[in-house]
Amino acid sequence: MLRIACPYCGERDEVEFTFGGTSHVARPSEEVDDATWAEYLFVRDNPVGAHFERWLHAYGCGRWFNVARDTLTHEILKVYLMGDPKPELSRT
Amino acid sequence: MRMLGQALRGHSGWRPAWRDAQPKSGYDVVVIGGGGHGLATAYYLAKNHGIRNVAVLERGWIGGGNSGRNTQVCRSNYFHAASSSFYDHSLRLYEHLGAELNFNIMLSQRGLIQLAHSEHELEITRRWCNAVRMNNVDCEMLTPAQIQRLAAPIELNGRFPVVGGFMQRRAGISRHDAVVWGYARAASALGVDIVQNCEVTGFDIADGRVRGVRTSRGTIAADKVVMSVAGYSSHLAALAGLRLPITTMALQAMVTEPVKPILDVIVISASVHAYASQSDRGEIVMGAGADAYNSYAQRGGLPQQRATICAVLELFPSFSRLRLMRQWAGRVDITPDTSPLMGLTPIEGLFINCGWGTGGYKAIPAGGDTMAHTIATGVPHPLIAPFALDRFKRGALVDEGAAAGVAH
Numbered sequence: 001m002l003r004i005a006c007p008y009c010g011e012r013d014e015v016e017f018t019f020g021g022t023s024h025v026a027r028p029s030e031e032v033d034d035a036t037w038a039e040y041l042f043v044r045d046n047p048v049g050a051h052f053e054r055w056l057h058a059y060g061c062g063r064w065f066n067v068a069r070d071t072l073t074h075e076i077l078k079v080y081l082m083g084d085p086k087p088e089l090s091r092t
Numbered sequence: 093m094r095m096l097g098q099a100l101r102g103h104s105g106w107r108p109a110w111r112d113a114q115p116k117s118g119y120d121v122v123v124i125g126g127g128g129h130g131l132a133t134a135y136y137l138a139k140n141h142g143i144r145n146v147a148v149l150e151r152g153w154i155g156g157g158n159s160g161r162n163t164q165v166c167r168s169n170y171f172h173a174a175s176s177s178f179y180d181h182s183l184r185l186y187e188h189l190g191a192e193l194n195f196n197i198m199l200s201q202r203g204l205i206q207l208a209h210s211e212h213e214l215e216i217t218r219r220w221c222n223a224v225r226m227n228n229v230d231c232e233m234l235t236p237a238q239i240q241r242l243a244a245p246i247e248l249n250g251r252f253p254v255v256g257g258f259m260q261r262r263a264g265i266s267r268h269d270a271v272v273w274g275y276a277r278a279a280s281a282l283g284v285d286i287v288q289n290c291e292v293t294g295f296d297i298a299d300g301r302v303r304g305v306r307t308s309r310g311t312i313a314a315d316k317v318v319m320s321v322a323g324y325s326s327h328l329a330a331l332a333g334l335r336l337p338i339t340t341m342a343l344q345a346m347v348t349e350p351v352k353p354i355l356d357v358i359v360i361s362a363s364v365h366a367y368a369s370q371s372d373r374g375e376i377v378m379g380a381g382a383d384a385y386n387s388y389a390q391r392g393g394l395p396q397q398r399a400t401i402c403a404v405l406e407l408f409p410s411f412s413r414l415r416l417m418r419q420w421a422g423r424v425d426i427t428p429d430t431s432p433l434m435g436l437t438p439i440e441g442l443f444i445n446c447g448w449g450t451g452g453y454k455a456i457p458a459g460g461d462t463m464a465h466t467i468a469t470g471v472p473h474p475l476i477a478p479f480a481l482d483r484f485k486r487g488a489l490v491d492e493g494a495a496a497g498v499a500h
Binding site for chain 1: 324326327335336337338339340384385386387388389393394395428484485486487
């Protein structure tokens with residue numbers, strides 16, 4: 001069971017949240033070729049270790065935020081707001 | 093008689109079924125990954141195409157990954173024609189695999205029932221059933237009374253009322269270790285080298301052509317290499333400079349203590365997202381969907397485990413008295429359309445058979461057969477052409493995830 005600290009409501013159980021996939025994916029311009037567009041739509045980093053991802057506090061405040069989480073240990077490394085830049089982590 | 097003799101000698105006299113080979117400096121084909129798919133690919137290369145100078149490189153031990161972590165179901169009741177014809181080819185190969193490998197894979201075609209819990213779901217289920225039949229695969233609609241007769245312990249009028257369903261009678265379960273060992277023994281007998289504890293750490297690529305692989309046990313030259321792994325597919329592909337449309341997640345399953353025979357069909361519910369069957373040993377085997385987030389942990393989260401158990405107990409209230417015996421998880425590689433990545437890659441001589449997500453076990457014989465054809469001829473087998481890596485660029489997805497409403 002993950003314990004996620006919502007930046008608005010505080011620490012709650014994982015079941016209150018919805019996972020929103022990889023964060024910081026930038027939409028390219030509409031002029032790009034099919035390969036670049038497919039990369040944007042379908043291909044994500046799939047790291048072992050720190051993963052920057054979006055979560056929604058669906059059964060709480062209903063707001064989105066970012067989490068840096070280790071995909072091997074499930075340890076939550078950092079919680080930060082939507083729109084914040086990708087944080088530097090002291091360890092990955 | 094040999095069993096009896098061995099029992100008297102403390103089972104100390106069994107011989108290994110395959111050679112634990114040392115890697116040579118070069119092969120015609122190198123298969124990365126000693127799971128069901130990799131071993132089957134090597135076997136069909138040797139048997140159907142006469143290519144016997146083949147190595148299967150396995151980082152751990154054969155069958156130690158998802159081949160030994162699945163719930164052993166094989167079925168071909170898929171919505172899209174591309175999937176149905178591929179998985180039915182697999183089921184047909186499974187039907188004769190025990191005789192072909194001379195290894196009892198304990199195939200039991202006990203039938204699989206897919207439940208519908210509302211009138212709306214029943215309509216979609218009927219459409220799905222018709223699509224399966226249009227794909228020339230056996231499938232029939234069932235009434236609640238028929239379901240009760242086939243699956244006695246099911247609760248028709250509980251929290252998830254059962255209003256109907258469909259059944260594929262040819263679907264079934266088999267013994268996953270036997271499939272791995274059967275392919276390993278047969279491939280080894282045809283001259284394939286099975287090399288365990290051998291991790292691939294890089295590729296030798298020159299002028300867009302693969303020349304070999306670097307491993308923890310030295311460099312191995314090969315003009316044809318196939319990636320047939322799960323869990324770390326993205327990382328293996330990255331060593332060759334490829335980015336795959338894969339997200340790795342944890343998929344869990346669990347078994348209860350063994351009891352006397354009570355359920356001789358497989359029961360699946362897509363809307364409560366759980367399935368159950370009874371193994372030959374008597375355990376109730378339960379599974380469900382993958383955990384919601386990226387994970388390499390090879391252990392499932394408690395919320396998904398709880399949801400699975402709750403759903404199964406609502407469908408089968410009498411199972412509430414059983415104790416859970418084991419629970420485990422595998423790393424599954426989910427693609428955007430939940431169909432696999434098979435065939436050629438942009439690098440000449442490098443082939444891919446990855447991205448099986450939550451449903452690779454049922455595909456083992458067909459995956460091996462079609463990949464062997466593809467490697468031997470250099471042209472994708474017609475059955476796997478729709479699953480090519482470049483389908484995302486072309487927009488030609490085979491969206492089974494959307495068709496079934498669940499990943500599978």
